[in-house]
Amino acid sequence: MKNIFILIVLSTFVFGQSFDYVGTDACKMCHKSAKKGAQYTIWADSPHANAFETLKSEASAKIAAEKGLKVPAYQAAECLICHTTGYDNSGYEVRDAKFWDEVTEKGKPTKAVKRMTGLQAVGCEACHGPGKNYKSSKVMKAIFVGTQDAKAVGFLEVNEATCVTCHNEKSPTFKDFKFADQVKLIAHPYPADVKAELMEKLKAKK
Ligand code: HEC
Ligand code: HEC
Ligand code: HEC
Ligand code: HEC
Numbered sequence: 076m077k078n079i080f081i082l083i084v085l086s087t088f089v090f091g092q093s094f095d096y097v098g099t100d101a102c103k104m105c106h107k108s109a110k111k112g113a114q115y116t117i118w119a120d121s122p123h124a125n126a127f128e129t130l131k132s133e134a135s136a137k138i139a140a141e142k143g144l145k146v147p148a149y150q151a152a153e154c155l156i157c158h159t160t161g162y163d164n165s166g167y168e169v170r171d172a173k174f175w176d177e178v179t180e181k182g183k184p185t186k187a188v189k190r191m192t193g194l195q196a197v198g199c200e201a202c203h204g205p206g207k208n209y210k211s212s213k214v215m216k217a218i219f220v221g222t223q224d225a226k227a228v229g230f231l232e233v234n235e236a237t238c239v240t241c242h243n244e245k246s247p248t249f250k251d252f253k254f255a256d257q258v259k260l261i262a263h264p265y266p267a268d269v270k271a272e273l274m275e276k277l278k279a280k281k
Pocket of ligand 3: 129130132134135136138139142148151153154155156157158240241242243244245246247248249250
């Protein structure tokens with residue numbers, strides 16, 4: 076009975092969030108300028124960007140063996156759920172070698188492969204929400220100045236509840252999580268003066 080209840084709550088949650096994940100590369104081009112705070116670069120140097128690679132480490136192989144997993148950690152739902160973006164929610168999926176080898180006529184990875192690569196690790200969208208419906212410059216600016224209902228386009232408020240979906244005792248290596256301290260370690264703000272300037276400029280345009 077209790078399990079059925081949890082299932083219903085879970086599927087409502089997933090349903091309510093059925094916006095598509097585009098992958099971190101799709102955020103990179105607009106959020107890497109040093110002047111505006113280099114959010115992409117800060118993220119790329121953070122542990123979150125390495126979360127998928129971690130699953131290929133010896134430590135992960137050991138945990139997987141202890142848990143009796145039948146596949147390597149980097150292919151196991153038990154691990155991918157917190158070490159990738161949007162797993163089991165139309166985001167990251169385990170794919171076979173044939174998928175990863177797909178290339179365009181020019182020999183470059185296809186769009187689908189690039190998207191999936193951008194969903195490995197804890198990407199921007201793991202916290203800010205799936206980006207398909209908010210990543211255009213027009214929508215982003217409207218969210219920024221407060222004229223667009225962020226939630227309606229999948230853009231989520233990031234707070235402690237966001238973090239503890241992964242930072243909890245279901246993590247095999249969990250010790251504790253103190254939001255106020257941990258959030259400082261991943262901070263990637265706009266420089267305050269730049270933010271004020273951007274706001275003024277965008278509001279004047281309307
Ligand atoms: C086409 C360019 C573009 C892309 C792509 C883009 N953004 Fe933005 N984003 C902006 C602009 C413009 C702003 C408004 C402020 C500014 O000028 O930087 C913004 C603002 C934001 C903000 C701050 C919102 C606020 O209210 O403070 C967040 C968070 C953000 N973007 C996350 C993302 C994420 C995550 C992705 C990828 C899914 C993404 N952006 C993709 C252009 C973009
Ligand atoms: C989708 C799951 C997920 C979400 C959401 C998430 N994290 Fe993490 N976080 C991870 C994983 C996985 C690691 C370990 C990465 C590694 O070392 O490979 C990690 C590592 C960290 C680390 C470095 C290790 C540590 O514990 O000190 C900090 C700091 C951190 N996260 C802060 C946060 C904060 C703050 C939030 C919310 C704003 C957050 N995380 C949201 C999965 C997540
Ligand atoms: C509930 C979410 C969650 C699940 C499930 C999860 N992890 Fe993690 N993992 C995290 C978070 C968050 C961190 C960073 C903080 C911590 O240790 O809790 C982390 C850190 C790690 C680290 C340490 C990284 C480092 O260098 O410090 C390893 C190794 C790891 N995870 C392996 C695994 C393996 C293997 C599995 C599957 C059996 C797994 N994790 C399942 C959330 C999770
Ligand atoms: C682990 C969670 C997490 C991840 C991953 C993450 N962010 Fe954030 N982001 C936050 C938090 C927390 C804040 C501060 C509170 C807020 O503005 O919502 C923030 C704020 C921002 C802001 C606004 C800064 C400001 O001063 O107003 C931008 C822009 C942004 N993030 C872009 C990105 C981009 C681009 C990526 C990926 C390259 C990314 N974030 C990855 C949690 C995250």
